[in-house]
Each structure stands twice: as C-alpha cells, then as structure tokens.
Amino acid sequence: MQYELHATRLESLKQNVAETLLAASTSNKGGSASTCSVLKLIDSMQRLGVAYHFEQETDAALLSLVSSSTHGTTDDLHTVALQFPDTKRHGISIAQQIVEQSLETPLRWRMPRIEARNFIDIYERDNSKNLALLELAKLDYNLVQSVYQMEIKELSRWWRDLDFKNKASFSRDRLMENYLWAMGINYEPRFSECRIGLTKFVCILTIIDDMYDVYGFLDELEHYTHAVCRWNMEAKEELPEYMKPVYAAMLKFGNELADKVFKNNGLDVLPYIKKEWVSLCKSYLVEARWFYRGYTPTLQEYLDNAWTSVGGPGALLHAYLLQGLGSHLTKTSLESFKHGSEMVYWSSLMTRLSDDLGTSKAESERGDVAKAVECYMEEKGTSEEEAQHYINDLICYSWKKMNEESAKTSWIPKSIVKMSLNMARTALSIFQHGDGIGTSIGVTKHRLISLIASPIAIFHEH
Numbered sequence: 001m002q003y004e005l006h007a008t009r010l011e012s013l014k015q016n017v018a019e020t021l022l023a024a025s026t027s028n029k030g031g032s033a034s035t036c037s038v039l040k041l042i043d044s045m046q047r048l049g050v051a052y053h054f055e056q057e058t059d060a061a062l063l064s065l066v067s068s069s070t071h072g073t074t075d076d077l078h079t080v081a082l083q084f085p086d087t088k089r090h091g092i093s094i095a096q097q098i099v100e101q102s103l104e105t106p107l108r109w110r111m112p113r114i115e116a117r118n119f120i121d122i123y124e125r126d127n128s129k130n131l132a133l134l135e136l137a138k139l140d141y142n143l144v145q146s147v148y149q150m151e152i153k154e155l156s157r158w159w160r161d162l163d164f165k166n167k168a169s170f171s172r173d174r175l176m177e178n179y180l181w182a183m184g185i186n187y188e189p190r191f192s193e194c195r196i197g198l199t200k201f202v203c204i205l206t207i208i209d210d211m212y213d214v215y216g217f218l219d220e221l222e223h224y225t226h227a228v229c230r231w232n233m234e235a236k237e238e239l240p241e242y243m244k245p246v247y248a249a250m251l252k253f254g255n256e257l258a259d260k261v262f263k264n265n266g267l268d269v270l271p272y273i274k275k276e277w278v279s280l281c282k283s284y285l286v287e288a289r290w291f292y293r294g295y296t297p298t299l300q301e302y303l304d305n306a307w308t309s310v311g312g313p314g315a316l317l318h319a320y321l322l323q324g325l326g327s328h329l330t331k332t333s334l335e336s337f338k339h340g341s342e343m344v345y346w347s348s349l350m351t352r353l354s355d356d357l358g359t360s361k362a363e364s365e366r367g368d369v370a371k372a373v374e375c376y377m378e379e380k381g382t383s384e385e386e387a388q389h390y391i392n393d394l395i396c397y398s399w400k401k402m403n404e405e406s407a408k409t410s411w412i413p414k415s416i417v418k419m420s421l422n423m424a425r426t427a428l429s430i431f432q433h434g435d436g437i438g439t440s441i442g443v444t445k446h447r448l449i450s451l452i453a454s455p456i457a458i459f460h461e462h
Contacts, residue, residue: 006139013136017045018057020130025061035065041130044123047107048137049116049144052188109399111429112422113187116141117450135458142455147189149452151196152179158200164207167245170215171207176448177430178202183451184426185319185419194322197257201318204250205280205311211246212284213369218292221285228281231274250277261321265329269321272334276314283309291369302375303349310355312348312423319419336413343405343412347420350398351427353391358431399424 024038038061045051051058107115120137123129159175182198212221220240227235227247231254236247254277258270286305290297297305307313320337321329356371370378372394376387402424406417430444 006143010136010139010143013132013139014053016132017050017130017136018054020132021045021054021057021061025064038065041133044119044130044133047115047119048123048133049112049119049187050133050137050140053136053140109425109428111184111425113183113451114429114447117456120456138456138458142458144187144189145452145455147192148179148183148195151192151199152176152452155179155196155199159203162245162249164245164249168207168211168242170242171210174206175199175203176452177444178206180430180444180448180451181315181423181426182319184429185315185422186323187422191323193325194319197322198315198319200253201315202311204246204253205314207246208250208281209284209309209311211243212281212288216243216288218288221288225278225281225285229278231277257318257321260325261329264325267329267331267334269334272317272337273321276317279308280311280314287369296370296378297375298379299372299375302370302372303352306352306356306372307345307348310348310352312351313344316344316347316416316419316423320413320416323415323419333413337416343402343416343420346398346401346405347424350395350402350424353395353398354424354427354431357388357391357395395428 021038021041024034024041027034042051042058042061045054045058116137120134120141123134123137155175164171165173179195179199181202182195185198186194211224216224220243223239224243224247227239228250231251233248233251236244236251239247254273255270258268258273261267261269283305287309289295317337320334324333353372356373359371372391373384373387376382376390377384380387382390402421405412406421429447432443
C-alpha cells in the first residue's frame with residue numbers, strides 16, 4: 001500500500017472527521033452533552049492513532065471547551081475522566097479539584113501504536129462509532145505500516161553491510177526489536193529519518209552493551225572507554241581486533257549525524273553526541289568493574305549509574321537531533337534539551353526499572369551484573385517478590401514525576417516531553433511479559449508482525 005494511491009480517500013476522510021469535530025465543538029457550546037461528545041471524539045482519535053492529523057483542530061476544540069463557562073464545574077464523571085488526559089496532553093491547566101477526582105490509568109502507559117491497533121478492533125464494535133473515523137484509522141494504520149516496511153528494508157541493507165553477525169558474533173542480532181524502540185518513541189510517518197537513525201543508534205548501543213556485559217575483559221573495556229573519550233580513528237588501533245569494527249561503526253554514525261545537522265542548521269552538535277557516547281560507555285564500565293569485583297551496589301548506587309547505562313539519555317538526544325534535521329534546530333533549542341533533563345531522567349529511570357523487571361532473571365543466569373531487584377534484595381534482605389513489588393512502586397512514582405515535569409511546558413520543548421513519555425511507554429510494553437528484546441519469539445514477535453507485516457482489512461462504509 002502506498003500513500004500516493006490512497007491520498008484522495010485519506011484527505012476526504014480527514015476532512016469529514018475535522019468537520020465532525022468542528023460541528024461537535026460549536027453546537028450547544030458549553031453544554032455538558034457537547035463537551036462530552038467532543039472529548040470522546042478526541043479521545044477516540046488519539047487512541048486510534050490518527051490524532052496527529054488534527055493537532056490544530058484538536059487544540060482549537062479543547063481551548064474552546066476550556067474557555068466555556070461550565071468547564072471545570074461539570075459533575076459528569078465520564079466527562080471529567082475524559083477531560084483530564086486530553087487537556088493535560090495539550091498543556092492546558094486544570095483546577096486542582098478536577099485533578100483530585102482523576103486517577104492515572106494504565107491507558108496512559110500504553111505504547112501508542114499498539115494501542116491504535118487494539119483500539120481499532122474495540123472501536124469497530126462500538127455502536128456509537130464514527131464510520132469515517134474508523135475507516136480513516138484503518139487506512140492510516142496500513143499506510144503508516146507501509147512506511148515502516150520501507151524503513152525496515154533500508155535498515156536491513158545497512159545492517160547486512162556492517163556484517164556484525166560475523167564481526168561481532170557475541171552480540172544479539174535484534175534489528176527488528178531495536179526498530180520497535182524507534183517506532184515507539186516516534187511513530188508518525190513524517191519522522192521516518194528519525195526512526196532510521198534511532199534504530200541505528202540502538203543497534204550500535206546493543207553491540208557495545210553486550211561487549212561490556214558478556215564478552216570483553218576488563219582491561220579491554222578500559223581501553224575501549226578511553227578510545228571513546230578520544231573520539232578519533234587513531235584510537236582504534238589500540239583496541240583488540242574484535243572491538244575495532246564496533247568502534248568504527250560508532251564513530252562513523254556519530255560523525256555522519258553531526259555532519260548532517262551542520263549542513264542543515266550550521267550547528268556543531270558533535271560535542272553533544274560525543275558526550276552521550278562517553279557517558280554511556282563510562283556507565284557500562286562502572287557495571288563491568290562491579291561485576292569483576294563481585295560487588296553488589298545498593299539500589300541507589302545502582303540507579304545513579306543505571307539510568308544512564310540503559311541508554312535513555314543517549315537515545316533521546318539522538319532522537320531530538322534527528323527530528324531537528326527537518327526543522328529549525330537552533331543553539332537555543334539544543335540548549336533547551338538540558339532544561340528537560342528531569343524529564344529525561346525519569347523517563348530513563350522508568351525504562352531501566354521496566355527493563356530490570358523483565359530481564360533480571362535471564363541476565364543473572366548468564367552472569368550479568370546485579371540489577372535493581374537483586375540490589376534491593378541484597379541491601380534489604382527481602383524476598384524476590386517483595387523486591388519486585390518495590391520496583392513496581394518506583395515505576396509508578398517515576399511516572400508521577402514525569403507527569404509533573406510534562407506539565408512544565410513553558411520551558412521544556414514539547415518534542416522532548418512527547419519522546420520521553422513514549423520511551424517509557426515503549427519500555428513498559430517491551431518488558432511487560434519478560435525480556436522482549438533478548439528473545440525474538442513470543443509477544444514481541446507477535447507485535448512486530450501486527451505492527452509491520454499484517455495490514456488491516458478495510459471495507460468502505462458510506
């Protein structure tokens with residue numbers, strides 16, 4: 001399926017849905033019934049994965065509701081429940097007592113693209129469904145899926161040319177699973193270049209992670225970390241043979257991205273890229289030293305390092321740069337990334353904790369460093385079940401902190417907020433049923449087939 005062949009039908013459906021939203025938001029303005037219908041329509045658009053087509057229309061409709069006299073005073077619980085997530089998503093402040101009646105639901109934790117696929121089936125059975133919106137959701141899902149397929153083809157060629165199956169046979173070969181991270185962080189079709197670049201980042205990161213975790217000797221890992229700090233090809237010659245192609249791939253990827261940004265925006269972003277790779281490798285080295293010493297850190301000591309070693313800060317910085325290739329990235333906007341550091345921290349911490357809950361058993365069996373669960377058990381003398389419960393509580397707390405940070409829209413770029421939230425959602429999804437990256441079977445395989453390979457049957461309804 002290609003956009004060009006279905007563009008006319010897509011635009012017709014978009015126009016139909018936009019007119020429905022406008023009509024709902026202007027009829028009986030301020031009434032509880034119209035408020036509820038508008039919010040339900042917007043909520044459905046978001047859950048169906050098509051809200052990105054209607055950002056301006058949605059903003060206008062929500063602002064109209066906010067300005068109406070009855071906003072914030074309705075006693076309709078259904079309306080309140082719908083109001084809270086939608087208005088918050090658009091940076092609109094709500095009175096504290098609406099907030100106090102609202103509870104965070106698992107819905108906000110779901111990976112958008114998986115939720116879209118699941119909700120299409122649910123919405124189809126809804127007697128009050130909007131037929132144009134349903135058809136739009138199906139058509140859009142298939143068209144976006146076709147974009148993903150083209151990206152996978154390009155990435156497969158890149159991965160095959162690197163030949164890491166032979167050059168780094170110790171590492172996990174997980175191109176498709178790594179692509180899931182990129183799709184989860186930025187799923188809209190216009191971010192194709194971002195997804196491709198981010199997948200490359202995660203693939204290279206995975207090889208380096210495995211090198212530090214399971215293959216390299218400590219003195220070799222010390223040399224590799226030092227070479228990353230130097231960031232030049234001359235440093236490669238000091239490394240063992242198996243490390244040289246990994247180092248070269250990292251350098252090539254980082255330098256090429258910096259060159260692209262410079263050509264597009266005239267900005268030198270190499271120091272930012274280098275900083276993230278250095279921080280990442282230093283955090284890997286800390287864990288390698290712990291492992292070689294047989295040392296189990298306290299939970300806090302572990303987390304102070306592990307929020308970096310999970311790769312979250314590096315992934316979000318690279319995603320931000322890759323997004324900026326097609327927009328007006330400036331020195332000011334790049335510096336503003338630092339203002340989102342709390343958002344990046346809590347998102348990365350959630351990613352780490354979700355990862356640890358899903359993978360700690362498998363990784364401890366293969367001889368990896370102690371993870372959050374083991375650190376807490378060792379420190380507090382608790383059972384594994386108690387430790388897992390505590391880590392789940394930390395995940396909930398981290399999500400609340402992310403909500404607080406995401407409300408500070410005045411100085412945190414919206415793209416950082418969105419990508420941070422999506423990275424945490426993706427982690428929760430990937431590790432929900434165990435190690436969704438370390439194995440290429442099970443739930444992750446089913447999801448990849450659904451998201452990338454299996455289109456939805458569309459029957460035009462008029």
